[in-house]
Amino acid sequence: MYDPRMAVIDVHAHFEPRMLDAAAMLAQMDARGIDQVALIPCMNDPLPETPERLLGVVRRLTRSPCHGLARVVADAFMTDDGDLRLSGKTYAIYPRPDNAAVAAVVAAHPGRFLGWIFLNPRAAIGVHELERWRHLPGFIGVKLHPHWHGWPVEDALPIATRCEELGLPILIHLGFARRGDWRVLADACPRLTMIFAHAGIPHYDRMWGSIRGDRRLFLDVSSPYLDEALVRDAVRAVGPERVLYGTDAPYGFHDADHVYDYGAIRGWVERLPIAAREIERVLGGNVERLLAR
Numbered sequence: 001m002y003d004p005r006m007a008v009i010d011v012h013a014h015f016e017p018r019m020l021d022a023a024a025m026l027a028q029m030d031a032r033g034i035d036q037v038a039l040i041p042c043m044n045d046p047l048p049e050t051p052e053r054l055l056g057v058v059r060r061l062t063r064s065p066c067h068g069l070a071r072v073v074a075d076a077f078m079t080d081d082g083d084l085r086l087s088g089k090t091y092a093i094y095p096r097p098d099n100a101a102v103a104a105v106v107a108a109h110p111g112r113f114l115g116w117i118f119l120n121p122r123a124a125i126g127v128h129e130l131e132r133w134r135h136l137p138g139f140i141g142v143k144l145h146p147h148w149h150g151w152p153v154e155d156a157l158p159i160a161t162r163c164e165e166l167g168l169p170i171l172i173h174l175g176f177a178r179r180g181d182w183r184v185l186a187d188a189c190p191r192l193t194m195i196f197a198h199a200g201i202p203h204y205d206r207m208w209g210s211i212r213g214d215r216r217l218f219l220d221v222s223s224p225y226l227d228e229a230l231v232r233d234a235v236r237a238v239g240p241e242r243v244l245y246g247t248d249a250p251y252g253f254h255d256a257d258h259v260y261d262y263g264a265i266r267g268w269v270e271r272l273p274i275a276a277r278e279i280e281r282v283l284g285g286n287v288e289r290l291l292a293r
C-alpha cells in the first residue's frame with residue numbers, strides 16, 4: 001500500500017456504535033494506517049446498504065442537465081415527518097444528534113478520534129450547544145445537515161457568524177434549493193472555513209467552478225454517493241489542495257465479512273493522477289493545515 005509520510009485523517013465519519021463501535025473502528029484504522037478519524041454524532045437509525053445501481057442513477061442524474069430530477073428522487077425517500085423511507089421501511093432522523101456520545105469517545109481515545117459538534121437550528125440546538133462543547137479538546141468544528149434536518153441554509157447564519165469569530169470550520173451536507181444555498185453563509189462570513197460534504201452533493205460540477213477561487217472552501221470525498229471518476233473530476237476542478245479525505249464510515253463500503261472497508265475510498269485518492277505529495281495532502285496534510293488556522 002502507498003505509504004504517506006504525513007498523517008492520514010478521515011475528516012468525515014459517523015459515530016454509529018450499532019454498526020461499528022470504537023474498538024472495531026480502531027482495529028480498522030490500525031490495519032489501514034489511518035491516524036485519526038473525525039466523528040459526527042449519529043443522526044439516524046442504522047441504515048441498510050444502498051444498492052450500487054441506485055447510487056449510479058442518482059450520480060448520473062445529479063451531474064446531468066436534468067439534475068432537477070435528482071431532487072424528485074431524493075424527496076421520494078423522505079416521509080412527511082422528515083424521516084427516511086427505504087424499501088418500505090421508515091428510518092428515523094434525529095433532530096438532536098447526541099454530541100455527548102462523541103465527546104465521550106474523543107475523550108477516551110485522544111489523538112485517534114476528533115469530533116464534530118452537530119447543530120440543528122430547526123431543533124433549537126444552535127450557538128448555545130456550540131458553546132457547551134467547543135472547549136472540549138478534540139472537537140474541531142460544527143456539522144450541519146440542512147438536507148435531512150430540513151432547514152434553509154440562511155437559518156445557520158448565527159452559527160456561521162460564531163464559527164467565523166472562533167475560527168472553527170463548518171462541515172455541511174447541502175440539500176436542494178434554499179437548503180443548498182451555501183453562498184448565503186460564504187458571503188455573510190468572509191473568513192468562515194467551510195467543507196462541503198460528499199464533494200458538494202447535490203451541486204457537484206455546478207458548484208466546483210465557483211468555489212475554485214475561494215481558498216476557505218473545501219470538498220470532502222466521503223461516501224459511496226461518489227465514485228472514483230467523480231472524485232477525479234472534483235480534484236481537477238478545484239485543485240488537490242482543496243480536497244480532503246473522508247469516508248462516511250460506517251455507511252457504504254463493506255468487505256466480504258461485512259466489516260467496514262477502510263481501504264475503498266483511500267484507493268480512489270491514492271490512484272489520483274497527481275503528484276505523491278499532493279496525494280499526501282489530500283489524505284491528511286490539507287486538513288491539518290486547515291485546523292491549524
Ligand SMILES: [Zn+2]
Binds near residue numbers: 012014197248
Ligand atoms: Zn456523512
